[in-house]
Amino acid sequence: MNAQSQLSGSERFDVAIIGAGVVGCAVARRFALAGAKVILIEKGSDILSGASKANSAILHTGFDAPKGSLELALVQAGRQEYLDIHQAMNLPLVETSALVCAWTPDDALKLEGIAEQGRQNGVDRLRLLTSAEARTVEPGLAGNLVAALHVLDEHVIDPWSAPLAYVNQAIALGATVLRQCEVRAGAFDGEWRLETNQGDIRSKWVVNAAGLFGDHVDARLGFQSEFQIKPRKGQFVVLDKAASRQLKTIILPVPNEITKGVVICPTAFGNILVGPTAEEQDDRIRATVEHDTLEALVTHGSKLVPGLAHIPVTAVYAGLRPATEKKEYRVIHRAEHNAITLGGIRSTGLSSALGLAQHALKLHGGADRGEFVSKAAPKVSMPNLTESRPRDWQAENHGDIVCHCELVTRREIEATLSSPLPPGDFGGLRRRTRAGMGRCQGFYCNAKLAEISKGCLATPLAVDQEDGK
Amino acid sequence: MSQSDVIIVGGGPSGVAAAIAMRKAGVGKITLLERERYLGGATRHCSHSPFGMLEFGRVYLGAAYGRRLEQEIAKHDIDLRYGHSVARLGEDGELLVSNPDGLQTLSAKRVLVTTGVRETTRAARLVSGDRPIGVVTTGTLQSYVAFHNMMPFRRPVIVGSELVTLSAVWTCLSHGARPVAVLEPSSHSIAPAPLSWFPSLMGVPFHHDAQVVDILGCGRVEAVRIKRGDIVETIECDGVLFSGGFTPEASLFLTSGLAVDWGSAGPAVDQDGRCENPRYFAAGNVLRAVETGGWAFREGRAIGTALAADLLGNPAKAAPTKVTYDDPIKLVVPNLLRSGSALPGGLKDFQLRFQRRTKGTLSLSIDGREVWRRNATWRPESRIIVPRPNNSTGAQRVHFSFREEE
Incomplete structure (x- = not known):
């Protein structure tokens, strides 16, 4: 079964979801489970091509979310559902905990307030620590730490396998996924007709989960957009897996008004991330890295965790968060038009996605009205890519290791290329297998990957041979 | 779990040369682990370079050089295993190894790491x-x-x-x-x-x-x-x-918590190629970036010879002393020195590199006494060789100083 099916003009969907980021994937799954006939439409050559490809991979508790906010409720609902389903889907949960670190006496004074907010938000497992206590939890922290707040339930997950699992479950329930499909316009006359580069799509409802293009898509659907996306770029550096010996806990700064700030964070794959920055820009596509900023992130990491000095940089990346002119989520329900917009989902989207999906289904109301017959969840089990649990290279008869840095086997790569939703581009292949993500960045494996993935990727790794010798 | 006398990690020029040298010196069971399906390491895909002049007296192009290494090693009783990828180095010489059939633990009395370099x-x-x-x-x-x-x-x-x-x-x-x-x-x-x-x-x-x-x-x-x-x-x-911008492929040391020298970015090694943990040795370009295949071959042979002597009679007991140096010297190999009986083979010279192009006087002092100096223009990727005096291994302080000219 391949999800990349052709459109037939007569097909009618219950729900069309625009945007296959983490939110769109979760929404597709939720509606498919509810029994709706779902189509997920993605402009990029693969899912997770926009904001969702770059984040810090933290599963938040919501301890610092605005009290009483929709964001808080959805982060907590999404988190709970992730905790409920991750084992069945073979998705990781790395129980790192987090330390909100105060490096100045002024910041230390704010910790009690942050803890109080956390308790009001229903996050109980919080401990205020002295510098010495915090360094017992995390011996790698620099000596000038003043105090810290230990948030025990902040965890780290695999930010790419999770949404892929969601969309795979939707596909197993019959959902259609179209990539390289851009919605150009939409008209509503009791049902939606979406005009795309792959033909018209008819659907009763539409859910706009278009992330960085959420406002544009609202406009294309004929709505007066209620918000404007103001992309906020975040740059990250990824340190070599050797760094994981230096740090086990998420290191958070005392947040300011604009952003959660730069975190130093273990990844599920055994690296350490430093980032993100928060830089306003107009461009919604280009997310460039910049030398001076990357260098500052490297320096910042080793200042707070001195053992990170000398650890080589494995990768650098940048992502754009779909911020708007307001801090809160911009969820808009246009019942008279059968439309829901899930806009302005910034840094917490990975945590809240499953919650947003529940919320969207509730706003839709179809399940409550008995329009659909809910379906049993089909078994979806993701290949494990994390260091903490057994991987394919440790298993029998894996054939061959293709990517030695990340220990990715040929069997894993071939399996993903023939999966229901094979990678549409090299980024997608990397996110699904980790091939080429390691310290040599393809010095050894890139050519092999070019061979194996020939004919599968939107932009092939090798150039056309015809004009060569 | 089978135990070898020596496991070599990496079948490039230095690993192969070391294997043969150790066999000739009388080491018993030698296991050479190579993650690819052929020998030669980086030389294998370098279709341009002449290899082999120094070690085989004739010129080979990349892949042919690897085949010559395969012929050489076949003449000796060496347990050569292709498709074996080492995932972890244990403190006591136990290696976690992945091969196409699955995962295994191999152990040896000594482990020689010859994993080469990669580009930045x-x-x-x-x-x-x-x-x-x-x-x-x-x-x-x-x-x-x-x-x-x-x-x-x-x-x-x-x-x-x-x-x-x-x-x-x-x-x-x-x-x-x-x-x-x-x-x-x-x-x-x-x-x-x-x-x-x-x-x-x-x-x-x-x-x-x-x-x-x-x-x-x-x-x-x-x-x-x-x-x-x-x-x-x-x-x-x-x-x-x-x-x-070559850098040693020293990830196994880093991820296994074995000592790495931040100047060379390779494992810290003494004059015998022995690491801080004396079960481990290293040779070839993993020691420092970057030398020719011929250099790596000879270095592998020399360190293999020292390793064999260490294993067969003279294991190191002394704690190492660190070689120190001034900016803008980038690295010194060996960067550790151990006192004790002199073994055959090993690193007879100090190898240095500079971080940048500079002009001035480089000097070596042992326990405060200058034993060598030279004034020159120093270029960043050029090999600099300073003969290692015999008394460097018993010394308290071995230091390279540099006085830059305005």
Whole structure:
């Protein structure tokens, strides 16, 4: 079964979801489970091509979310559902905990307030620590730490396998996924007709989960957009897996008004991330890295965790968060038009996605009205890519290791290329297998990957041979 | 779990030479683990370079050199295992190894790590810009060509001016690609003249004091912006090749918590090639970037000889002393010294590199007494050899100082 099916003009969907980021994937799954006939439409050559490809991979508790906010409720609902389903889907949960670190006496004074907010938000497992206590939890922290707040339930997950699992479950329930499909316009006359580069799509409802293009898509659907996306770029550096010996806990700064700030964070794959920055820009596509900023992130990491000095940089990346002119989520329900917009989902989207999906289904109301017959969840089990649990290279008869840095086997790569939703581009292949993500960045494996993935990727790794010798 | 006397990790020139040397010295069971399906390491895909003059008295091109290594090792009783990838080095000589059949633990009385080098990636160089397809290193380009008959680009901009850069230019030109320009960030070509004239002779513009400040492209590379002095210009291209900037492939040491020397970025080793943990030895380019295949071969043979002597009678007992040095010296190998009986083989010289081009006086002092000095212009990637005095191993303090001229 391949999800990349052709459109037939007569097909009618219950729900069309625009945007296959983490939110769109979760929404597709939720509606498919509810029994709706779902189509997920993605402009990029693969899912997770926009904001969702770059984040810090933290599963938040919501301890610092605005009290009483929709964001808080959805982060907590999404988190709970992730905790409920991750084992069945073979998705990781790395129980790192987090330390909100105060490096100045002024910041230390704010910790009690942050803890109080956390308790009001229903996050109980919080401990205020002295510098010495915090360094017992995390011996790698620099000596000038003043105090810290230990948030025990902040965890780290695999930010790419999770949404892929969601969309795979939707596909197993019959959902259609179209990539390289851009919605150009939409008209509503009791049902939606979406005009795309792959033909018209008819659907009763539409859910706009278009992330960085959420406002544009609202406009294309004929709505007066209620918000404007103001992309906020975040740059990250990824340190070599050797760094994981230096740090086990998420290191958070005392947040300011604009952003959660730069975190130093273990990844599920055994690296350490430093980032993100928060830089306003107009461009919604280009997310460039910049030398001076990357260098500052490297320096910042080793200042707070001195053992990170000398650890080589494995990768650098940048992502754009779909911020708007307001801090809160911009969820808009246009019942008279059968439309829901899930806009302005910034840094917490990975945590809240499953919650947003529940919320969207509730706003839709179809399940409550008995329009659909809910379906049993089909078994979806993701290949494990994390260091903490057994991987394919440790298993029998894996054939061959293709990517030695990340220990990715040929069997894993071939399996993903023939999966229901094979990678549409090299980024997608990397996110699904980790091939080429390691310290040599393809010095050894890139050519092999070019061979194996020939004919599968939107932009092939090798150039056309015809004009060569 | 089977135990070997020695396990060698990596079947490039140094690993193969060490295996043969140890066998000749009478070491019993020697296991050589190679993750690929052939010997030769990096020489295998370097279709350009002459290898073999020093060790075999004749010239081989890359893949043929690897086959010669395979013939040599077949003459000796060495347990050679292909497709074996080491995932972890244990403190007590137990190695976690993945092979096509699954996972196993192998152990040995001594482990010799000969994992070679890799080039510094675009990411590690922290280069600004988009992150499109078509940004690779020389090794990647050469493996495209050598193993797959493919090309990652047609009109790349090439960064660097080391010997490997010239090899990259040659690989492009001989496979239907035409480099748009070769850029060297510093003020001089790192490869010496007349070799450094090669790109220009081939009609490829060479610019020093020039660096890539931005890479543009959504799918594939479309252009780079380069800065030459104060001028920033955009050059259209379909790829960027970062050549050289070799760094030891010392990840196994880093991830296993074994001591690494931050100057060389390879394992800390003493005069016998022995690591801080005396069960471990290292040889070849993992010690320092970067030497020729012939150098790595001879170094492997010398350290294999020392390892055999250590194993068969004279294990090290002393704690090592660290060799110290001034800026802008980048590295000194060996960077540890252990007192004790002198073993055959090992590293008879100190090898140094500078961080940047500089002029001044380099001197070596042992316990405060200067024993060697030289005034010269020092270039960053040139090999510098200082004979290692015999009394360096018993000394309290071995220090390289540098006095820079204005």
